[in-house]
Every structure is written in structure tokens, then in C-alpha cells.
Amino acid sequence: MLKKKVLISGNEAIAEGAIQAGCNFYAGYPITPQNELIAYMAKHMQQAGGVFIQAESELAAINMVYGASAAGSRAMTSSSSPGVSLKQEGISYISGAQLPAVIVNIMRGGPGLGNIAPAQSDYFQATRGGGHGDYHLIVLAPASVQEAYDLTQTSFYLADKYRIAVMILGDGILGQMMEPINLSTNKINAQPSKPWALTGCKGRKPNIIKSFFLREGALEEFNLKLQKNYDIIRKKETRYESLFLDDATIILVAYGTMARIAKSAVSQLRLTGKKIGLIRPISLWPFPEKVFQLKSKKVKYLVIEMSYGQMLEDVKLAVNGVSQVEFLGRSGGGVPSEKEIVSKVNKIL
Template structure:
């Protein structure tokens, strides 16, 4: 049976299905439905939401929320927080610490306009912040970018699994449209997953050697060693965790590259042009870090790319790095509340054909 949910609610529902047992957050538009849904459903077995007792905290600030997530993750919980752009900026210190301490957590950013307090309109201008680390130090998050309510639900469950598997913070990167939009989705009736046993977690050390969780390594060479371990982990993630969707790639003369909401708007434009016999394809990165580089290694002689973003060109840089100058890469983007429309994309593609 399908139900009608917003993207924000679907992410929350996905977290519940994945066995998230600790949530801390601070309200901010356009992701408030997420924290509200968690507030309603995280509590112990109500009629509407039977299940184990879970902890929900509306924190006093974003810094507090991410620090609580750090603590819960260290204690072995499946921990999560969510916010929107300015709130995620406030969390960067904690996110860097999570990465340094190799703690699994899920962080949701439903992006709004920036810089600064910006506005509440949909945006994709936090791509650099999400994929380059965001805070200080040599680290990465796994970044997943759903394009539909169903995918938001599914990928949130994936995010918890990946976080535990690699001991890494995973970010779900959406935008205001994805968060607010309602769509039918399938609520797969599955048993609530429980987190795997975490031998490294701080669970009390009676009868065993104490575990230590830290991101502070003063001994000479200690930090380099820890960082090399991180790099090894990133390498295995790059090998195994590439996600993208390709549409009409085999005969495409122009490939539109877009993620999240922008990709579905682009898909609408592409379907209309395909109807008129134009050879346009779509490449939609689903994982933004690691970025899917291989699908850009086409040997086709006549091929152009058009990157479309709700920013002034951020993923564009990853596309250029992946294309390595073999093909022309053009860009269409708006920001600060502007969303490129199907008509704008069609207009640009027609000029490129």
C-alpha cells in the first residue's frame, strides 16, 4: 500500500525503519516536518508507532545537537540529526570531530538559500560544504542525494547501514522542494533493523580493556597514522559505494548532469525533447561523495555535457574533473531561490544542439 508523505517525513520514517534510536535536532525551515515527525514517533511504543524506546531531544542549539549525536554514537547508538544550511554550518565543528573519531551518524541537510541566513527557498548551494568535508581537517562524509520521496525513505536506511559499515558520518543532502513535496511512496513493511554490535563503542569496560573514542592525537606520528586509516577507509568506500542513475546515455549527444530535485526537473525537460527526437540523456549522481567518475569516461566523439544546479556551479567542478577535458561542459544554474525550469533547460539544450 502506498502512502502520501513529504520528503522530510519520509526521511524521518526511513530513520525509524533503520532503527535510529537517538535523534537530536533544532528546528529550522524547510526541514521542520522532519524533527516534528521524530518528536511524534521516537517515543516509546505508542499505538501509532509501536517499537523500542528511542530518545528524542530538541536541543538548545545546533552545536548542542551535533555534540549529543557524537555522544550517542560513541555509546553505540544509531544517531541522527537534521537541519538546513545555516544550522549545518553551525554543526561543522562537531561533524569534523565525528569524522576524526570515526563515529557513525546520519546528518540530514535540507538545503535553503545562502550565504548567511539567506532565505527558506530551495537551494543546492551547500554541495561544496557537503562533499569537501565542511569542517577542518582531511575528511569526507558519504553524501547521498535523493530525488524523490521514495528515494529519500530508501536512502536514509542505506545511510545508517553505510555509517555503521565504515564508521563514518553520512549526509543526506536534499533541498527545500524535496523536503516539502508530498508524493506517494511504498512503506516497505520490514522489521525494525537493529544496529550491528559495535565492539569499539563505549559501553562500559567491565571485563574488557577500555575503548577509547577520540579525535585528538598528540603523540608524534599518531595523527598521521589515524589519518592514513581514514584515507584507507575512504579508498574502500570509493571502490564499493558509487551510485548514479543513467537515462538514454547510449545514444545521447548531450548529457544533462543534475542531482536531487534538479535532476527530476531535468528529466521532465529531457522526456519532452526525446519526444521530439532529440538525443539528450541524463546522468544523475545519487552519491555525491564519492562522486561517480566512471560514467563520464565516454569515448563518444560527439558529446557535450550540460550541468544544471540550484547554485552557481559547484557539482560542475566534479563533472569537469571527471570529464578531464575530453568533452565540452556547459552550465546552467540559478541560486538564492531561483529554480531552473523545464523550459529554461529546454531552451539551453536547443541552443546547444
């Protein structure tokens, strides 16, 4: 395998990862701080033999992804918080029609138009479905440019495997920062056959892509089928990174960019002999709750987010009252610093 190291931004790494994973349809609408992604797709998608469309709106973009996926393409769209709110209608329909799709949210400050600073305040929207109905997305949160590249490839694989929408949840820092990465293609990404796709009914019965179940009991039956799929995903697709869980008395919990800052705080605190560990959820849905159940009551958790406490709720649910859970968060452009984390840990100790 050709190993090529390149200096690239997170947004570009996600775009290149998608192309490497065989993404052959992209539709998007410009919004800061993810504009490098749509620009990269405009430049490279045609060359890769795929379709690029700058849509007239976020609604159109996500519905184009719906259509492309229905026709058997590996389809992706990307945006940032306000744009992802607009996409929720389409995401619900994609989930209801069991279409594989990859959706990127490079989060910025909210609510409303907010600002263009990094944020993690769309966690609830991402992990609870976001649109109407009982559904989930697989939500993956990279913490480095390399991981953004790798997880994008994984996303297409998971989307096809489970016929589900997968969200890459990053923030403005991840999207904008440049890091050297290895461009290697993940071999698990062969294009699977899609006998359900709309290709014209030659030699078979017509295929129908739909999310409408009017007959009494039919929707409940379908929803139970979705839940069954979610149960399998919960069992098989949980991802996290952990540090020093063996001896830690305080475990920091953070994801994405925030986890990198938390990691620096862990190193600093351990230099002074403090037993601090880290859990970095990589899959935000399914949430890696089991890792929180391995520890004794004496362990305390400190959840750190660029929000006012969203993942915090999942940590509390996972801990289920057994351990103390503390929180440090800023939002609207504020990013908890290493110094703030260290000072908070020293207060809890």
C-alpha cells in the same frame, strides 16, 4: 512483508525511514524548511523506544549525536543550510573519532540567513568535508520522497559499515513535497555489534573515543587509515541513475529535485527527436566519475544546478577536459525550469 502505501512529505519520509532503520537517537534544532522532520521525530521516537532531544543549539545537537553514537546508538540529526554550517565542528569531530552518524541537510538559500527557498548551494560544503581536517562524508541525494525514505535506511547501514558520517542532501522542495510511498523496511539494516562503543568496561579493557593524536607521526598514521577507508568507499559505494547514454549527444547532469526537472526536459527533447541523455548522481561523494569516462569526445555535458556551479567542478574533474561541459544554474530561490533547460540545450546543439 507488509506493503503499505502512504502519502507523506520528504521530511517525514526521512524521519520514518530513520526509525525503520533502527535509529534510536535523534537530536535537532528547529529550522525551516525541515521542521516536519524534527516534529515527526518528537512524535514517534519515544514510541519507537528511542531518545528524542530538542537541543539548545545546532552545536549541541551534533555533539549529542556524537555522544549517542559513541555510546553505540544509531544517531541522527537534521537541519537546513545555516544550521548545518553550525554543525561543522561536530561533524569534523565525528569524522575524527570514526563515529557512525546520519546528518540531514534540507538545503535553503544562502549565504548567511539567505531565505527559505530551495537551493543546492551547499554541495561544496557537503562533498568536501565541510569542517576542518582531511575527511569526507558519504553524501546521498534523493530525488523523490520514496528515494528519501529508502536512502535514509541505506545511510544508517553505510554509516555503521564504514564508521562514517553519512549526509542526506536534499532541498526545500524535496523536504516539503508530498508523494505516495511504499513503507517497506530495508532488510540490510540489522544493528551490527559495536565492540568499540562506550558501554562501561566490564569484562574488557577501556574503550576510548577520541580524535586527538599528539605523538609524532600518530595523526598522519590515523589519517592514512581514514584515507584507506575512503578508497574502499570510492570503489564500492558509488550510486547514480542514467538515461539514454547509448545514443545521447548531449547529457544533462543534475541531482536531487533538479534532476526531476532535467528528466522532464529530456522526455520533451526526445519527443522532438533530439538525442539527449541524463546522468543523475545519487552519491555526490563518492562522485560517480567513471560514468563520465565511458563516452567519446563528441558528447557534450550540460550541468544543471540550483547553485552557480558547484557539482559542475566534479563533472569537469571527471571529464578531465575530454568533452565540452556547459552549465545552467540559478540560486537564491531560483529553480531552472524545463523551458530554460530546453532552450539551453537547443543553443548548445
